[in-house]
Amino acid sequence: QTVLRSSDTHPDGYPTVEAVKHFGELLSEKTGDRYSVEVFHSAQLGEEKDTIEQTQFGVIDLNRISIGAFGTQVPAATVTQLPYIFRSADHMHAVLDGPIGEEILAAFDAVDVVALAYYDGGARSFYNSEKPINSPADMAGMKLRVMQSDIFVDMVAAFGGNATPMPYGEVYSGIQTGVIDGAENNYPSYDTAGHAEVAKFYSLDEHLMVPEVLVISKVVWDGLTPEDQVLFREAAKESVARQRELWAAKEVESKAAVEALGAQINTVDKQPFIDAMKPVYEKYVTDPKLQDLVARIQATE
Amino acid sequence: MRDRLLSISRGLGLLSNLALWLAGLGLVTMTVVVAYQVFMRFVINASPAWTESGSIMIMTWFIFLGAAVGVRENFHMGFDVLLYVLPPGAKPWLRGISDVFVFGFAFGMVFYGGELVIRYWSTRIPVLGLPTSFTYLPIVTSGVLMCLFSLERLVLRLAGEPVDEIAAEPTITEA
Amino acid sequence: MEYWILFGVFTLLMLIGTPIAYCLGIASFATIVYLGRPAIVVFQQLNSGVSAFSLLAIPFFIFAGDLMMRGGIAARIISFASAVVGHVRGGLGQVNIAASTLFGGISGSAVAEAAAVGGIMIPQMKARGYGADYAVNVTSMAALIALLLPPSHNMIIYSLSGGGNISIADLFTAGIIPGLLLALALSITAYVVAVKRGYPTETFPGFRKAGYFFIVSIPGLMLIAIIFGGVRSGIFTATESSCIAVIYALLVTLLVYRSLSWKAFIHSVLGAVRTTAMVLFIIGAAASFAWLMAYLKVATHLTAGIAAISSDPLLVLLMINIVLLLLGTFMDMGPLIIITTPIFLPIVKAFGIDPVHFGVIMILNLGIGLNTPPLGPVQFVAAAVGKISVWEAMKSVWPFYVAGLVVLGLVTYIPALSLWLPSVFR
Ligand code: NA
Numbered sequence A: 001q002t003v004l005r006s007s008d009t010h011p012d013g014y015p016t017v018e019a020v021k022h023f024g025e026l027l028s029e030k031t032g033d034r035y036s037v038e039v040f041h042s043a044q045l046g047e048e049k050d051t052i053e054q055t056q057f058g059v060i061d062l063n064r065i066s067i068g069a070f071g072t073q074v075p076a077a078t079v080t081q082l083p084y085i086f087r088s089a090d091h092m093h094a095v096l097d098g099p100i101g102e103e104i105l106a107a108f109d110a111v112d113v114v115a116l117a118y119y120d121g122g123a124r125s126f127y128n129s130e131k132p133i134n135s136p137a138d139m140a141g142m143k144l145r146v147m148q149s150d151i152f153v154d155m156v157a158a159f160g161g162n163a164t165p166m167p168y169g170e171v172y173s174g175i176q177t178g179v180i181d182g183a184e185n186n187y188p189s190y191d192t193a194g195h196a197e198v199a200k201f202y203s204l205d206e207h208l209m210v211p212e213v214l215v216i217s218k219v220v221w222d223g224l225t226p227e228d229q230v231l232f233r234e235a236a237k238e239s240v241a242r243q244r245e246l247w248a249a250k251e252v253e254s255k256a257a258v259e260a261l262g263a264q265i266n267t268v269d270k271q272p273f274i275d276a277m278k279p280v281y282e283k284y285v286t287d288p289k290l291q292d293l294v295a296r297i298q299a300t301e
Numbered sequence B: 001m002r003d004r005l006l007s008i009s010r011g012l013g014l015l016s017n018l019a020l021w022l023a024g025l026g027l028v029t030m031t032v033v034v035a036y037q038v039f040m041r042f043v044i045n046a047s048p049a050w051t052e053s054g055s056i057m058i059m060t061w062f063i064f065l066g067a068a069v070g071v072r073e074n075f076h077m078g079f080d081v082l083l084y085v086l087p088p089g090a091k092p093w094l095r096g097i098s099d100v101f102v103f104g105f106a107f108g109m110v111f112y113g114g115e116l117v118i119r120y121w122s123t124r125i126p127v128l129g130l131p132t133s134f135t136y137l138p139i140v141t142s143g144v145l146m147c148l149f150s151l152e153r154l155v156l157r158l159a160g161e162p163v164d165e166i167a168a169e170p171t172i173t174e175a
Numbered sequence C: 001m002e003y004w005i006l007f008g009v010f011t012l013l014m015l016i017g018t019p020i021a022y023c024l025g026i027a028s029f030a031t032i033v034y035l036g037r038p039a040i041v042v043f044q045q046l047n048s049g050v051s052a053f054s055l056l057a058i059p060f061f062i063f064a065g066d067l068m069m070r071g072g073i074a075a076r077i078i079s080f081a082s083a084v085v086g087h088v089r090g091g092l093g094q095v096n097i098a099a100s101t102l103f104g105g106i107s108g109s110a111v112a113e114a115a116a117v118g119g120i121m122i123p124q125m126k127a128r129g130y131g132a133d134y135a136v137n138v139t140s141m142a143a144l145i146a147l148l149l150p151p152s153h154n155m156i157i158y159s160l161s162g163g164g165n166i167s168i169a170d171l172f173t174a175g176i177i178p179g180l181l182l183a184l185a186l187s188i189t190a191y192v193v194a195v196k197r198g199y200p201t202e203t204f205p206g207f208r209k210a211g212y213f214f215i216v217s218i219p220g221l222m223l224i225a226i227i228f229g230g231v232r233s234g235i236f237t238a239t240e241s242s243c244i245a246v247i248y249a250l251l252v253t254l255l256v257y258r259s260l261s262w263k264a265f266i267h268s269v270l271g272a273v274r275t276t277a278m279v280l281f282i283i284g285a286a287a288s289f290a291w292l293m294a295y296l297k298v299a300t301h302l303t304a305g306i307a308a309i310s311s312d313p314l315l316v317l318l319m320i321n322i323v324l325l326l327l328g329t330f331m332d333m334g335p336l337i338i339i340t341t342p343i344f345l346p347i348v349k350a351f352g353i354d355p356v357h358f359g360v361i362m363i364l365n366l367g368i369g370l371n372t373p374p375l376g377p378v379q380f381v382a383a384a385v386g387k388i389s390v391w392e393a394m395k396s397v398w399p400f401y402v403a404g405l406v407v408l409g410l411v412t413y414i415p416a417l418s419l420w421l422p423s424v425f426r
């Protein structure tokens, strides 16, 4: 039996971790126990940037990764990191489950990994310790921590905010002492990182819905028989339903948890936010191929 | 022969000092960058996005340059347990074997670090915009210097020079 | 077999006297080659192990400490402190611990703390006739106070590793009493050892003189207020405060005391580079080693046995403490918290032990591991500043280990030490 080692930055029990375990069970079933999967959760083998490289070199076999961690390495996948590219979770699922989703998965071949399936990473929204954000104007001058990515930095700038670099581990005390006013993330991370304790205002602008991908090292993939490759893809696709279920449940649970901590959640009219993103789209979607891809995503029902 | 060796050694000494001074410049630059980050965020409220990854990049450079200098100046920390037990004559042997291992690992830094540099030339470090290879170049540079310095120690020891008797922290020779 | 290669190669090279960083790197390399996986990961980890913003605090605090030392700030503070507590036997040991407690309220990194306090105190202690080993051991053990007193990024790592449902605010509050308890225990130990070794007792210079020492040391003492106030009021982060310390030390020595020559400045820079490079190169190589340990699930295998044998919560905690102490000798704190929390936490919870209480136990336990060879980063820093080998420090560290272990025992078996304060604030 071949044990495949898979990396995940999230802790044990997190929807993505459980989904990859489920993928392993399905794979064992389908291959008559010739393959199984062992998940190294909690970033034991490194942060996403490191484990992507390890997967590319074939040091580890599988990896559950946020597409955001690939940055602009995979141009077609960059579009999923554009603010407000997906209108809702349903819209995102419709796009990813269709031909566009397949097209983006295939684009990962160029960076020496084979992308097998998408998992949900939820919608990311801003939270801060000052006031509810209802319009981009409310973010004027706010110091907000975002992930180290050109798109996200430009996004905050376009809203009039001040994108402030800070290691993730320092965000809690950063908000508590007032070095920064807030940050952005999905419900589960807002909850588990404890940020709800210090940043009470969570404003559902849902600016990013960056999907997660399950990738397998090209080194490993090329060593599989074509029949097994089919089984791997099947198992991965089948694990998606379980992950989406777990994710939805996790969001409900986390929402209740942050509300219990006293978080004040407000919905926003997204249109002014979307309008403010014009310059960001103009800067990052210059290639006609990408422009076409964006148009097709927007046209998907 | 001996004079030739010693003149090469002096050249390597200059190289080592150059690396040390570059590393020192890196520390000073890093101080300025982080101070600038605090100033821009707190006073101007316009945080530059590049300062975090920029300062980390500078730090990796001066760490690896400094670590190479450490091979020549012999300030890397180890346990000398066996030296307490074995007769004094064993010292050059143990030090020689160690230097061979240092050379081997340093060669690995050049070889595998080089592979990383070549591999990630076309990807970019977010926000900084530099090739990802710049993250791995310090390993290669440091590896090359470590190879030279460990070889120097090996050769000088064979030639009977007292390489193991030099103080762990020599006083700095200001240029 | 792969365990034998990993630990065998490491031990063998260490015995030969190969520098620790290379022992770690080569053992990792040998193991990954044996496993038939690409060895490139060793060198990737060598780099990513040192690519963290929080590590900036190490060079900065070393640099600042060196500047304060050469620029006379430290000397003035020590003059004041020894005027006040110098009449206690081994007064500078007491000053060291008091300073560590103050700095511990600003920084969460024991390594940075050893660099900051040790950078000032160790040379002064040596100059006043204290044994370098004594100075190093007081510094390295007192540095652990920083882990327990808030802020402590390791407690955040613990909370995240435990699934994120453990309140960070509670953890921070829970560490305060154990942190002060550790300070007290070390203070007593330092006194006893000082008496035994006959370290100097300075005569009280009189209130006039003490007052003068106080006034001239104000610019230096202000640094603590500036760092503390700056972090608390959100001007800069704990990591950034290390850079502010450098800037402030430069301003005071250049403008107020006018005591820093260009030559001394260069010495400071190059000295800080040397110490930093030595320490961080080990940390980078340790990242490769830790990666291999995670890959081979060493911690999992070592700890899996516990659940099988245990029955009594007191026994479980004892066993877990022993396992953590053993792991802590070889591994760094962060990776160990990440790897062992998900394994131990369900076990201790099943025995009715509070996760916040367990967090404090784990932080203190693994903190002690930062002072145990072969992998003891705090000890390495202190020894490097003291210019002695870890071997020399180890010979006389035992009373301080005992103090740490006694506090660990108290914290383990008296939950109220951790849990009372959070319950007051809740
Ligand atoms: Na602290």
Ligand code: NA
Pocket: C328, C329, C330, C331, C368, C369, C370, C371, C372, C373, C374, C375, C376, C377
């Ligand atoms: Na240790």
